[in-house]
Amino acid sequence: MNFRRSRTASRIRHDATKPLLSVEDLSLEFRTRSGTVRALENVSLEVGKGETVGIVGESGSGKSVLAYAILRILDPAARITSGSVSFGGLDVLAASEATLQEVRGREAAMIFQSARTALNPIRRVGAQIEDVLIAHTTTLQAELRKKAVECLAQVRIPDPERRSDAYPFELSGGQCQRVMIALALACNPQLLIADEPTTGLDVTTQAAIMDLVRELARERQMATIFITHDLALASEYCDRIVVMHAGHVVEVAPTRELFSRPCHPYTARLIASTPTREGSIASLSTIPGNLPDLRRADLPKCRFHARCERATEECVRDAAPAVTLGGGHSAYCFHPLGVS
Amino acid sequence: MNLLDCVDLRKHFPVGGGSWLASAGGRRRAMLHAVDDVTFSIGKGESVGLVGESGCGKSTLVRLITRMLDLTAGDIVFDGRNIGYIPARLFPQSPFRPKIQMVFQDPTDSLNPRHTAFDTIAEPLKRLARVTEREELARRVMDAADKVGLPPELLPRYPHQLSGGQKARVGIARAVSMSPALLVLDEPTAALDVSVQATILKLLADLKSRLGMSYLFVSHDLNVVRMLCDRVIVMYLGRIVEQGPTETLFRSPAHPYTQALVKSIPVICGHPDEREVLAGEPQSPINPDPKVCRFFGRCPRQRDRCRTEEPGLREIRPGHEAACHFA
Numbered sequence: 001m002n003f004r005r006s007r008t009a010s011r012i013r014h015d016a017t018k019p020l021l022s023v024e025d026l027s028l029e030f031r032t033r034s035g036t037v038r039a040l041e042n043v044s045l046e047v048g049k050g051e052t053v054g055i056v057g058e059s060g061s062g063k064s065v066l067a068y069a070i071l072r073i074l075d076p077a078a079r080i081t082s083g084s085v086s087f088g089g090l091d092v093l094a095a096s097e098a099t100l101q102e103v104r105g106r107e108a109a110m111i112f113q114s115a116r117t118a119l120n121p122i123r124r125v126g127a128q129i130e131d132v133l134i135a136h137t138t139t140l141q142a143e144l145r146k147k148a149v150e151c152l153a154q155v156r157i158p159d160p161e162r163r164s165d166a167y168p169f170e171l172s173g174g175q176c177q178r179v180m181i182a183l184a185l186a187c188n189p190q191l192l193i194a195d196e197p198t199t200g201l202d203v204t205t206q207a208a209i210m211d212l213v214r215e216l217a218r219e220r221q222m223a224t225i226f227i228t229h230d231l232a233l234a235s236e237y238c239d240r241i242v243v244m245h246a247g248h249v250v251e252v253a254p255t256r257e258l259f260s261r262p263c264h265p266y267t268a269r270l271i272a273s274t275p276t277r278e279g280s281i282a283s284l285s286t287i288p289g290n291l292p293d294l295r296r297a298d299l300p301k302c303r304f305h306a307r308c309e310r311a312t313e314e315c316v317r318d319a320a321p322a323v324t325l326g327g328g329h330s331a332y333c334f335h336p337l338g339v340s
Numbered sequence: 341m342n343l344l345d346c347v348d349l350r351k352h353f354p355v356g357g358g359s360w361l362a363s364a365g366g367r368r369r370a371m372l373h374a375v376d377d378v379t380f381s382i383g384k385g386e387s388v389g390l391v392g393e394s395g396c397g398k399s400t401l402v403r404l405i406t407r408m409l410d411l412t413a414g415d416i417v418f419d420g421r422n423i424g425y426i427p428a429r430l431f432p433q434s435p436f437r438p439k440i441q442m443v444f445q446d447p448t449d450s451l452n453p454r455h456t457a458f459d460t461i462a463e464p465l466k467r468l469a470r471v472t473e474r475e476e477l478a479r480r481v482m483d484a485a486d487k488v489g490l491p492p493e494l495l496p497r498y499p500h501q502l503s504g505g506q507k508a509r510v511g512i513a514r515a516v517s518m519s520p521a522l523l524v525l526d527e528p529t530a531a532l533d534v535s536v537q538a539t540i541l542k543l544l545a546d547l548k549s550r551l552g553m554s555y556l557f558v559s560h561d562l563n564v565v566r567m568l569c570d571r572v573i574v575m576y577l578g579r580i581v582e583q584g585p586t587e588t589l590f591r592s593p594a595h596p597y598t599q600a601l602v603k604s605i606p607v608i609c610g611h612p613d614e615r616e617v618l619a620g621e622p623q624s625p626i627n628p629d630p631k632v633c634r635f636f637g638r639c640p641r642q643r644d645r646c647r648t649e650e651p652g653l654r655e656i657r658p659g660h661e662a663a664c665h666f667a
Contacts, residue, residue: 058533058534058535058536059504059533158620158621172395172621173394174621175621201394202393202394202560203560203561203562203601203604203605203606204393204600204601204604204617204618205393206604206606207603207604207606207612207615207617207618208617208618208619210612211612211617214612229533229534230534230606231534231608232605232606232607232608232610233606235606235607235608235609235610236606236607236609236610236611236612237612255609256609259608259609269535270534270535271608273534273535273537273538274534274608275534275537275538275541275561275563275564275566275567276563276607276608277563277566277590277605277607279567280567281541281542281545281567281568284538284541284542284567285538286535286538286539286542287535287538290503290505
């Protein structure tokens with residue numbers, strides 16, 4: 001493995017007065033043969049040190065695109081058309097690729113949906129962790145293995161000494177996800193982006209993995225962005241939740257507030273369509289229609305327009321105003337719920 | 341009479357190298373016990389949920405019941421006839437084949453990308469019901485599409501031109517086109533968004549009451565199982581560890597594994613701190629010790645007895661069984 005070992009000081013400075021990550025008015029589009037997909041439009045997001053923020057929404061709502069854009073991991077067809085991303089004082093959109101290479105993995109790490117496919121199938125898991133240590137830290141050659149085993153022990157893999165010699169296929173799905181977390185946390189990042197980390201795992205394993213991530217995040221004062229489509233799961237682990245629909249942020253609120261007083265009609269529908277412990281099938285709400293085609297030139301200003309029972313003419317014409325309810329709760333809608 | 345009775349169903353897979361010489365030489369061949377002595381029944385019009393973690397044998401059990409896999413031992417009595425003896429290879433020709441239909445997990449992967457929705461729904465009609473006349477075929481495809489609320493104008497479309505929910509409907513239409521007595525659903529909503537999941541769940545509940553089918557609903561989303569099923573079977577490492585009526589099982593789970601499972605369901609604004617997480621990994625399913633409880637090593641309630649005597653299923657209240665010494 002030929003990774004350049006960087007010995008430079010951290011690119012990230014922590015300024016206590018500012019949030020660790022702030023995304024402002026970010027718009028991103030994909031130029032494809034069948035038209036321009038406006039995947040993100042004027043998206044803003046702030047994540048403070050040690051905070052856990054959930055991004056929820058249906059598939060195609062732009063959750064993952066946003067997460068990748070934060071680290072400027074972009075498809076060649078993607079263009080950022082406006083906005084800024086500031087991560088610990090670093091202007092991510094203007095930074096050089098070399099700087100970003102250092103930041104990714106060291107200051108901000110990601111864990112992905114299917115751990116088994118994200119890991120290198122033909123390399124022992126211990127060696128994969130060593131690769132990260134070589135690339136991003138100044139760990140001495142002689143201590144690499146010991147350090148890698150420590151990383152595995154931290155994510156509570158039983159018998160880490162022996163398991164570090166295992167290949168991903170020899171481990172269970174939950175174990176692979178633990179290895180992935182070990183990889184992500186090997187360099188003590190300040191920000192962890194978890195993209196649906198428990199999809200495809202059993203509920204019992206899911207609970208164990210989520211508890212682990214939360215505990216490690218608390219221990220290290222690490223900020224976490226947690227992307228999921230499972231509202232109930234997000235509600236259990238996040239301090240704040242950002243609801244996305246078709247490339248727009250439609251509502252941001254502290255978790256309890258969001259569930260007790262959803263303001264945007266989409267959020268309310270989403271909550272009502274989540275199966276609960278008590279409800280019956282008859283009480284499940286559905287959301288009519290689908291996400292709009294983001295290639296359309298005549299996209300209504302509110303992209304939820306066609307699916308919303310409260311929609312009026314102005315929703316098509318004008319950008320939805322921000323409704324602020326205090327305590328960090330805001331939504332973008334002409335006809336918010338529960339506001340007179 | 342029950343629609344389906346499975347009695348002492350067993351499926352063991354040989355694993356690892358080991359030629360016949362090795363086994364002839366008296367060495368015990370390594371066997372993976374995917375399904376071990378599983379006994380349960382499904383009544384007419386009943387919907388039964390099957391839950392358990394990955395690797396517990398859910399999918400193997402489903403493949404045995406749908407006769408895609410030959411049994412190692414046991415009986416599958418379907419509609420009064422033992423279909424366990426029919427080799428999987430010959431089952432497609434059996435008169436029972438149209439009566440058991442399946443809806444697969446991922447609606448994208450389980451549809452042929454080069455077949456239109458019409459072709460997909462017509463396939464079982466052509467092969468199993470031997471419908472050859474063009475008009476008759478079109479009528480029955482339209483009929484199936486109508487049952488699942490798929491607009492007829494979508495029928496000429498290919499899977500990539502359909503949304504996730506529409507693809508799920510095509511998969512269900514394909515299965516109900518034969519008016520099956522038993523519909524096996526393997527995580528039918530796992531790949532769908534909650535908004536779409538809700539519509540598909542409503543559709544399934546509605547179809548069941550209209551067409552009077554029995555469901556075997558495999559899922560690891562317990563909230564979904566609770567909403568749709570009359571009875572629930574919980575599997576762990578090849579064995580049924582608990583079965584009972586849905587409400588009872590969720591209100592007062594008896595087996596420690598079921599208890600952990602129920603506690604792990606995320607709830608809106610729940611407190612994850614209050615639950616104990618199931619520690620450790622399951623035992624190996626290869627040549628398990630017949631004297632040890634399969635849940636031993638992960639069980640918060642384990643005692644010495646669990647290591648010397650494997651608990652069998654026993655009734656703890658009418659219709660509710662659990663395999664635990666201390667239930």
